[in-house]
Amino acid sequence: MLDADFFRRWMTVTAASVDREAERLTALDSEIGDADHGSNLQRGFRAVKDALEKEPPATPGAVLTQAGRLLVSTVGGASGPLYGTLLRRTGKTLGEAAEVDRQQFAEALRAGVDAVMKLGGAAAGDKTMIDALLPAVDALGESFAAARDAAREGAVATTPMLARKGRASYLGERSIGHQDPGATSSALLISALLDAGPGDAEAGGGE
Amino acid sequence: MSEVSDEKLVGIVLVSHSAAVAASVAELAQGLSGAGASVPVAPAGGTGSGELGTSAELIAAAAASVDRGAGVAVLTDLGSAVLTVKALLAEGDELPGNTRLVDAPFLEGAVAAVVTASTGADLAAVAAAASEAYGYRKV
Numbered sequence: 262m263l264d265a266d267f268f269r270r271w272m273t274v275t276a277a278s279v280d281r282e283a284e285r286l287t288a289l290d291s292e293i294g295d296a297d298h299g300s301n302l303q304r305g306f307r308a309v310k311d312a313l314e315k316e317p318p319a320t321p322g323a324v325l326t327q328a329g330r331l332l333v334s335t336v337g338g339a340s341g342p343l344y345g346t347l348l349r350r351t352g353k354t355l356g357e358a359a360e361v362d363r364q365q366f367a368e369a370l371r372a373g374v375d376a377v378m379k380l381g382g383a384a385a386g387d388k389t390m391i392d393a394l395l396p397a398v399d400a401l402g403e404s405f406a407a408a409r410d411a412a413r414e415g416a417v418a419t420t421p422m423l424a425r426k427g428r429a430s431y432l433g434e435r436s437i438g439h440q441d442p443g444a445t446s447s448a449l450l451i452s453a454l455l456d457a458g459p460g461d462a463e464a465g466g467g468e
Numbered sequence: 469m470s471e472v473s474d475e476k477l478v479g480i481v482l483v484s485h486s487a488a489v490a491a492s493v494a495e496l497a498q499g500l501s502g503a504g505a506s507v508p509v510a511p512a513g514g515t516g517s518g519e520l521g522t523s524a525e526l527i528a529a530a531a532a533s534v535d536r537g538a539g540v541a542v543l544t545d546l547g548s549a550v551l552t553v554k555a556l557l558a559e560g561d562e563l564p565g566n567t568r569l570v571d572a573p574f575l576e577g578a579v580a581a582v583v584t585a586s587t588g589a590d591l592a593a594v595a596a597a598a599s600e601a602y603g604y605r606k607v
Binding site: 297301329330333334337338339341342343345346349350353376379380381427428 | 522560
């Protein structure tokens with residue numbers, strides 16, 4: 262089962278991972294965006310990590326709802342409302358439960374991804390974070406490792422795509438040949454689930 | 469940027485990536501609309517630290533400051549400004565209850581919104597006037 266501590270560790274591991282990869286995210290964003298994705302997410306997830314350490318919320322839903330709210334208010338770019346909505350809607354869907362299993366989490370995350378698609382108007386294949394998140398959600402019922410692999414493959418698969426949403430879409434065909442920064446950071450977020458533990462068997466729900 | 473009026477007027481929030489753009493459009497819209505000086509208008513531009521970007525906190529503070537009980541119309545420039553307002557409306561409770569994101573061109577819509585609000589029109593009429601600004605052809 263996954264408790265509030267697990268979700269707090271997920272955010273902490275994500276913050277560390279974004280710290281480590283910030284330069285790469287910004288470099289990807291300088292190719293087809295406005296070169297602030299790494300620093301924006303770094304600011305946001307540091308704020309999330311600090312707030313959750315200072316006053317740890319009691320339930321999985323509360324951890325993600327607060328994390329989402331902080332991302333909306335601290336990131337300063339489009340990734341703030343997008344990641345903020347993802348976590349906030351996921352957290353709200355988890356409700357008040359003290360523990361959830363991996364299946365419940367997978368269903369809640371799907372609701373979060375749906376909310377992001379509604380907010381940004383992006384669909385699969387538009388060269389956005391959705392291209393990493395959708396396959397990850399599909400694989401999450403199987404295992405965290407499968408979700409990580411699916412997210413990474415989804416991010417890599419954005420390289421030949423033509424951007425249809427966001428600033429990169431103004432570039433038209435020049436957006437082809439670059440991996441999408443948002444899909445790349447989404448893969449970091451999903452990969453962090455594995456390092457936050459517990460193992461897949463303990464997380465339950467799929468075996 | 470606003471004066472308190474006895475009549476309940478719709479408040480206007482102008483959200484831009486740039487603090488200078490938001491403040492200047494607010495000044496221009498009020499200046500061009502004559503009676504518009506009585507309409508509560510608040511700019512919410514840039515990040516809290518003065519860089520280009522969008523601040524949910526500045527937006528929430530601006531909306532609270534112009535809420536006179538008749539609703540708040542929010543106009544935005546693009547990208548994260550639009551998404552941040554939408555996210556606040558969809559998921560949060562940080563904005564006054566009767567707040568609406570208006571689909572309108574930023575500058576022309578702001579002028580139309582302030583002029584319409586100054587007549588005492590309701591939020592739906594203010595939003596409609598701002599949206600109609602998409603149709604102002606110049607050539």
